[in-house]
Amino acid sequence: MTSRNRLPARLAVLLCALVAAAGCTGADHSATATATATATAASAATATAPRPSAPRPSAPRTTAATPAPAGTWVPTDPALADVCRTRLPAQALDTLGLIARGGPYPYRSDGIVFENRENRLPRKASGYYHEYTVVTPGSADRGARRVVTGGSGEQYWTADHYDSFQEIDVRC
Known part of the structure; x- marks a missing residue:
């Protein structure tokens, strides 16, 4: 998640916490819970969704216990670029x-x-x-x-x- 995406999510969570601390009850409380859940879900979605401009991650490294599928390129030395x-x-x-x-x-x-x-x-x-x-x-x-x-x-x-x-x- 980029810092640009974190700020609105943090503000939404902070706002919900302030509203809850002010003593909202009944319908107000469920609205706060919904807003918090929505902000948390939005935050999680942006954290896991790849950005279009980001490079694709490399294939997972393999070990002797989990060999690479046939025909898969595996670097000979992980320390080498x-x-x-x-x-x-x-x-x-x-x-x-x-x-x-x-x-x-x-x-x-x-x-x-x-x-x-x-x-x-x-x-x-x-x-x-x-x-x-x-x-x-x-x-x-x-x-x-x-x-x-x-x-x-x-x-x-x-x-x-x-x-x-x-x-x-x-x-x-």
Whole structure:
């Protein structure tokens, strides 16, 4: 509930409390109770109803006790930020398409083992991660953008040459 919605609800509850404290009886009392119930219901409705401009919540996290349904994307590391696939630059989507097809890749370094020396991705055995270049328009070399894939199919995006990573959420 936003602060804009809380104020009228609080004022209505306060007004009802004041009227009740003034000693209303009989029909007045039932009107106060109705007003209080209406204000409380309105307050609860605005608290639970999603605002149209609010982002949709992520899917609930799963655990070993409650595994995710088949085909559901689950982040590999809850501490790592994620990014919707559709929010990536077009060149990153091109690279992801090449990875899905198995190449051919524009740079001979594409597909090499990513060592994770910065330890910004979850720790795995050597050879688990592989890196791929994302073309950077206007760059004379490979640029700083990469997609790194994990042996279990997870994909990561970095726009700053491994200084930070976001896990790619394929659901969106």
